[in-house]
Amino acid sequence: MGLSNRSIQKLNTCHSDLKKLIEAVAEEEKCAVICGFRGRYEQEKAYYEGRSKAKWGTSKHNLKPSHAVDVVPLPLDWNNIPSFEKLGEKIMQKADELGIKIKWGRDFHGLKDYPHFELI
Ligand SMILES: [Zn+2]
Secondary structure, three states, X not given: OOOOHHHHHHHOOEOHHHHHHHHXXXXXXXXXXXXXXXXXXXXXXXXXXXXXXXXXXXXXXXXXXXXXXXXXXXXXOOOOHXXXXXXXXXXXXXXXXXXXXXXXXXXXXXXOOOOEEEEO
């Protein structure tokens, strides 16, 4: 298993705790990193397209290194919510084992952001 080069590139823009966590999870679960650090243009685009509720500078994806990471299960099927739940449970459990405190976007109020995990 493990991560693709594209996933690794994105993960490399993230805080070392998130890197450690997602690398450990990827040993056991097929997954891909779809977003790490998000620059100003990308953040504003995501905001206006409704993919993010955060304006530039208010998202943990805008910190350098990024304090947020978006991870999806493979094979990717956005309608397969149980596959996101399963991966998310695994990530939360592994974070607990490693002593890394994170919050899952599933638990946000309003729009549930299943692929999103951020440092507290
Ligand atoms: Zn996110």
